[in-house]
Amino acid sequence: MTAKAAQPDLRDDFPDSPARRAVVAVVRGFGAVQRQMGPYFAQFDLTPPQFQMLTVIHRLQDEPVSQRRLGRELYVSFPNITVMLSRMEAAKLIRRRANPLDRREKFVELTRRGESLLNRIWKVHQQQLEHVTAGLNSSEREQLTGLLNKLIFHHVPEESKMETTGVHSKT
């Protein structure tokens, strides 16, 4: 915080603002959550995205689920789904099954191993979530959720017009 002379316009730093503080807080908040969830899931030989994948497949699997569907649900690009599923298939957590009626398509389902892992995690998961959000009381948690959802859903007008290679990148 010493030298301040010389340079011309370089020292007019970026102005702070509520908008900037909010964006920074969102990014940091995510980082904090990730740093807590990472080691927790590692204990089950999973990563956070893989856990998300498992829960989504579980939730949808009353009927056949395609990989594209998973991409849309997880807000993640289709190529990424391919590689994540390949790893999870190697770990025998999920299975890909060709759709006999449309040979382009592959359905994804949990193996028994995947199901039972999910059940095992769920037994302790609520407790972990409580731990992560321990800084806030119940009403503050709801408030936070509400504000973030408002932030999120302000953009995303007509919620599915995409479909290029990537996800919602309609550019």
Next chain:
Amino acid sequence: MTAKAAQPDLRDDFPDSPARRAVVAVVRGFGAVQRQMGPYFAQFDLTPPQFQMLTVIHRLQDEPVSQRRLGRELYVSFPNITVMLSRMEAAKLIRRRANPLDRREKFVELTRRGESLLNRIWKVHQQQLEHVTAGLNSSEREQLTGLLNKLIFHHVPEESKMETTGVHSKT
């Protein structure tokens, strides 16, 4: 939502809760912010983490800044700093200079190109931040910031005891 018979305990789905909704919202909020900031920074041939790096170096560079210092400021692992800086050095945005008094250490500084890019971005950055946070009014933005900071700082008791290979992973 049809078949519901067979399986034993598999259908008792994971229970929702304020804690879970909050964590999910934080993750989604981050995703939404990223999807907006990515293309914006791409316009300047930068990525969001690279922009963060530039701003931190700019803020600190009144005195020599080591790479380790940057890792702590950015909450990012030291190896990651190495590779990010290598790319940014190749792009001539920053420069590494050996500390003559301690040859292990390297100081990092912005090049003129880095400085001027940062200035160029700052001219329109506030507007971009306003756009991203457009769903919330000013007081809601402050509220969101406050809640997230409360969430974040609940953990992190004695704020710097780390230093292994990674970041704050004192495990």
Next chain:
DNA sequence: GCAAAATGGTTAACTATTAAACTATCTGCC
């Protein structure tokens, strides 16, 4: 009925990120 367009998935190349293992240098202490 067939060619063009759309759809589902994969591969390739890149950035970001981590943990673990390694190199180089410096410091403390006997």
Next chain:
DNA sequence: GGCAGATAGTTTAATAGTTAACCATTTTGC
């Protein structure tokens, strides 16, 4: 003085994510 341990940085091997380019099938439209 010299070695043990600490400190700064890098390399390696993973996972996750992106876009762009590609292959295979299916649908459409004439």
